[in-house]
Amino acid sequence: MKNSMTKNSIKLFKTTLIALAVSQSAHAAVISFGGQAATDGSGKTSLKINADNTINSVSDGYFVETFDKATAIDALPLTQDESYNVAGSSNGCAINSPLMVTASGSSVLNVRKGSSRNVAAAPAGDSSCYAYTTPSTVGVDSFVDIDYTNFLDSIGTTVPSLAGSNVNYLGFYWGSVDTYNSFEFYSNDVLVGKITGAELLAELNGNAGNQVADSSNVYVNIAFDANEAFNRLRVISSGVAGEFDNIVVGLDKRDVPAPTSLAILGLGLLGLGVGKRFKK
Template identity: 60%
Template sequence: MTNLVKNTKLVTLAALLAFGAASQASAASITFGGQIATDGSGVTSSRIDASNQITAATVSNGYFVETFDSATAYPIGAGGDTQYNIAGSSTGCQVNSPLGISPSALGVVGVRNDSVPNVAAAPAGDSTCYAYTTPETIGTDSFVDIDYSTFLTNIGSVETSLIGAKINYLGFYWGSVDTYNSFEFYSGSTLVASISGTALLAEFNGTSGNQTSPASNTYVNLDFSDSEAFDNFKVISSGIAGEFDNIVVGLKVPAPASLAFLGLGLLGLGLGKRFKK
């Protein structure tokens, strides 16, 4: 299993733009690599416990995980959604909070825990539930939109310490990367970053659609600046299929304005003492 974990690799801003990021200047950074998940789901973010379980400590640290398994449900938004389950292939599967999916058309997105040729393949080492998207028409892009805006609005009702939080980290396990897959990351309707399967495979010399190689089954980490205010992303595919699992969201609570002014005041005092003769 250890061969599933790639060494973390930092992609600079220039390289990020080469991955197809938005044309405007961006402070987002992308790294690759994670840790072996102990729940049998392959690879997960190294920023949470390897069990993928949402605990009080995980929440207080501002991290949430979507594994598409009922075991990781958390009471925010419309958790426990089984409408995307596949009959006979989704035992123990469901879409949990925090996650909002659109469009709701069945077939464009599914959740399952097996691999079926010409339908979907579980990410390498993943024997649990995962999500995938397939196009309504092969050769034409279809997408699933994963929107955290409602989650951000509601988070304060269950964890008061996170009131006003913004997403500054997103991680996900991208399975059997294909040249016709891509991910786009947005702040509202503004594109702030994107990754194409073609570019990722070229970066690691991977083979399109390979279901076992770590060069084609990669954990992706994105860190966003405060100004980017990331809140939703699209998984896009024009072929069979775009598979993903173990979405991890990290939150940052903005410092209260009063503390910011206090900091500036203390800085001014320090400078006054420094230059006083």
């Protein structure tokens, strides 16, 4: 990424977020690192929702997948899916969103609590349920796709104001980042962004596989523009393992409060200008 980003230099903002512009042909996504401490024992979560991984209202247009039964969102029409749970290590775990999960032939997705040597390590500070993918043959690049198409199709029925929404924000907690892990973001079959473990570690001066350091256990935020219509997340790993939790999506048809003053409007315009500087 660094070689392709000469004009899109990394900038450190006062908010301590590091923003990266990732371009694929005419598409672009802005990636930043930083969230808040989760108060439900899950380590880190997005600043877009409450610290305990709850949302104020579905009409706000933000939704979270924590892989814990306790934080299921009533408005989502889904019987909790426990088919990915690890026997004996997944008490209270489930996938709560109407997601399509598919894997390449050499990869699996699991949901569990706790760490298991040479299997998976819980993200730093995460004593709750989390997900991970690992290849059946170490060294072979494999992937799991998490598709939001069903979610987007169903949300308009349960929350009419969100009908026709696209995902323009995605966040997730990436645990013990390794160089053999990466995340890709798709609009159907079009790749609109990607972040690799090697790139993240280089930018944050992290150590691969460190299970406790903030520089290796990171909340990742991705903002998509109006033309991208993100709907599919791909988790890629060739080693043991790719761990993640607290996936938050934001929909573009959510209600946005009107500016209450000219000063706030000015800040909004300034923010738009900053965003443009990171795009080719």
